[in-house]
Each structure stands twice: as C-alpha cells, then as structure tokens.
Amino acid sequence: MRENWVELERKYFFPVGKRLPITIVKGEGSRVWDEDGREYLDCVAGIAAVSLGHCHPEVVAAVQQQAATLMHVSNYYYTPPQIRLAQLLCENSCLDRVFFCNSGAEAVEGCIKLARKWGKENRDGAYEIIVAERAFHGRTLATVSATGNERYRAPFTPLVEGFVQVPFNDVEAIKMATTGKTAAVLLEPIQGEGGVNVPDDGYLPAVRAWCDEAGILFMMDEVQSGVGRAGALFAHELYGIEVDVMALAKGLGGGFPIGAFLAKEQCAAFGLGEHGTTFGGNPLATHVGYTVLKHIIDNDVPAQVARLGEHLERRLHSLADRHPLITEVRGKGLLWAVELSRDAAEEAVRLALDEGLLVNAVKPSAVRLMPPLTISEEELDTAVDILDRVLARLEAGTPK
Numbered sequence: 001m002r003e004n005w006v007e008l009e010r011k012y013f014f015p016v017g018k019r020l021p022i023t024i025v026k027g028e029g030s031r032v033w034d035e036d037g038r039e040y041l042d043c044v045a046g047i048a049a050v051s052l053g054h055c056h057p058e059v060v061a062a063v064q065q066q067a068a069t070l071m072h073v074s075n076y077y078y079t080p081p082q083i084r085l086a087q088l089l090c091e092n093s094c095l096d097r098v099f100f101c102n103s104g105a106e107a108v109e110g111c112i113k114l115a116r117k118w119g120k121e122n123r124d125g126a127y128e129i130i131v132a133e134r135a136f137h138g139r140t141l142a143t144v145s146a147t148g149n150e151r152y153r154a155p156f157t158p159l160v161e162g163f164v165q166v167p168f169n170d171v172e173a174i175k176m177a178t179t180g181k182t183a184a185v186l187l188e189p190i191q192g193e194g195g196v197n198v199p200d201d202g203y204l205p206a207v208r209a210w211c212d213e214a215g216i217l218f219m220m221d222e223v224q225s226g227v228g229r230a231g232a233l234f235a236h237e238l239y240g241i242e243v244d245v246m247a248l249a250k251g252l253g254g255g256f257p258i259g260a261f262l263a264k265e266q267c268a269a270f271g272l273g274e275h276g277t278t279f280g281g282n283p284l285a286t287h288v289g290y291t292v293l294k295h296i297i298d299n300d301v302p303a304q305v306a307r308l309g310e311h312l313e314r315r316l317h318s319l320a321d322r323h324p325l326i327t328e329v330r331g332k333g334l335l336w337a338v339e340l341s342r343d344a345a346e347e348a349v350r351l352a353l354d355e356g357l358l359v360n361a362v363k364p365s366a367v368r369l370m371p372p373l374t375i376s377e378e379e380l381d382t383a384v385d386i387l388d389r390v391l392a393r394l395e396a397g398t399p400k
C-alpha cells in the first residue's frame, strides 16, 4: 500500500511551509516526476539551487565518489576538497578569503559577524548594517533581523539590533542612514524573495562609491543571484563593481547543501577561534561544490545563461503584450518575475502545475521562474507556452 505522504507530513511537521499537492520522487535535467509518474518541467529548481539540473552526471559522480572516499572529519584537519574549492572561488572572484558553511542564512550570518568584528577593529566599534526594504537574507535570528519582510520578523521580537532599513534602489537613503555607527551596507544585487527586484544600472556602482567615501564595507548577498544565475558568475559583476564581502549558497552546491562567505584580505577580520562550524566545508559538500563551480566556469555557463535570459525576456514581454493580467516583467539571466495586476500568483502556480510546469508565487501578485541554468531554449519555450495558457484561463474567469 502506498504511504499517504500528505497526511504523514501534516501529522509530524511544524506547519510552517505551504506545499503544493504533489510528491516528487525523481529528477533529471530540467524535469521532475511525481509518484504517479507524471512529468513536470521544473522552473523552480529547488529555489534556484539545482543549478546544473537534476542528477547532472558530473554532480552525481562527485557525490558518489566523495561519499565513498571521505565524507566528514571536521575542521580540525586539512582536507583537499575544501581547499580546492576555496582556491577556485578566490581565483574567480574579487575576494581573497573564504569560510564554508551549510546554507545561505549561515553565510549571511557570517557576513554580519564579520562586519561587527571589522567595525570593532577599524571603525571605532561601529556595528550597524544598512539593509534594504523587501530584502531577504535568511531565517536565523540575525538574518531575519536583516530581512525586510515584517511577516518573518514580527513573531520573533526582540530582534538582533543594529540593522537600519532603507528603500532599495535609493543611494541617497543609504547616504542619509550612514552614521559613525555604520559598519557596512548589505544588499542583494537583485532582490530574489522580495519579488525579483532589479535595481537601476547606476545603483550598485553608486553604493560602491559611497561605501568607499564613507569608509564602510559593501557586503553582497549573492545567495540567490550568484554562481551564474544572473548571467555573470556573480551578479555584481554585471554592474562593473567589486564588493568587500559576499555570501553564497544555493547554486554553488547544484542541489547539495553548501554555503560560503568570502571577503577581501583587508576586511577578513576573523582571528583564531572567532568563527567555526562542524559540518561547514566537509569534503563531501566541497567536492560537490568544486565540481559544480568548475563545470560552470569551464563551460562558460554564465554566458549561456545570459543568452537564454535574453530569449526568455523577449518571450515574457511578448506574453505581456498579449495578456492584460501582466503588468510588469523583470529579471536577469534565469531569474524572472511576472507581475500580475491582482493577487493571482498562487492560482497561476496551481494551474501551471496542472499543465506540468513548476513555477513559484514569489509574492501574492508575482510568479517567479528560476529554472536550472542548463535548461534548453525549447524547454523555456514550453514553460512560456504553458504560462500563456494559464494566463488565458485566469483572464477568462475563475478557473475550474
């Protein structure tokens, strides 16, 4: 007899997550299958994590080979995989030093601690971090405190102090908020969970210039936008700037959990024993991360993402021309949102599911697409064709 996974989940889990009514059992490339053998085109990709698609042969081989060699020993010792990944990351970014952890929230948490330590040593104890409204940085207490969404913050007060919120895409607001207590600015180059908000081209360069002028750190949360997703290895590169500190996770592991934060030498303020982790940087995660990143770099996946992104942008705009329900299309690379004139995103997601497409309601009025970076143009066309039908049904009236 088949298990009733929905009922078991309801019985045993904290009811914190809203799941769609399918149980996924298998994946390959841009496709997943449910337990009834039904196929879906996956434009969620584990929330932008499954960068090379499901069960990519190189990733599977890396997991199998490293799992059979050495999974974990702790950071009391040197292990080659984590050092190889550290070198690859530093040689392909503007940063010099790395710390490995297990998730995006942990990576941003590390950045926050680093800014505080740096402020203590270099800016007279400055500890405040300027963050953006509608930002998302994770679910630990400090990252929730840095997050713009009140729904995620309100249940957990008192929050960690020292975060100053300003509107996104407004450099003057950052300037006004900067005081002697400011240690850093922390931004996503493109806000992911906040609705795929792309700033004006001049914003990040202007923030960079201001951080230099004010003598504060510019920290970039590239957990969602990084590792090829935006059409460059790291999204901030699209704006021709360097950052002082950067958080990564999601796509770096290709579906395997890993996080990392990196810093320039002059702000790598941690000393002996000041930060640590049991599992972070274990040989299994870092060997997989190395395999994913090396594949992305060697095959110039970011350039391919940029090309596919332009194609998707054209197709989504032509969808917007035909569907009055769409009020805006925004994104970069393979991270896009379709804004609707009403709160119909969840309905759209369900209708898409019926048609064999996984997309996500990033907010009540916006549908997000973030497929594997390896998706083909034909598969993107299929996704857009399905969205076309979904929008037509929504516009025609209450769906059945």
Ligand SMILES: Cc1ncc(COP(=O)(O)O)c(C=O)c1O
Binding pocket: 047, 103, 104, 105, 106, 108, 136, 137, 138, 139, 188, 192, 193, 221, 222, 223, 224, 225, 249, 250
């Ligand atoms: C920009 C950004 N930062 C941090 C996080 C938190 O990452 P994790 O869920 O791996 O803790 C996310 C997750 O969506 C994110 O999009």
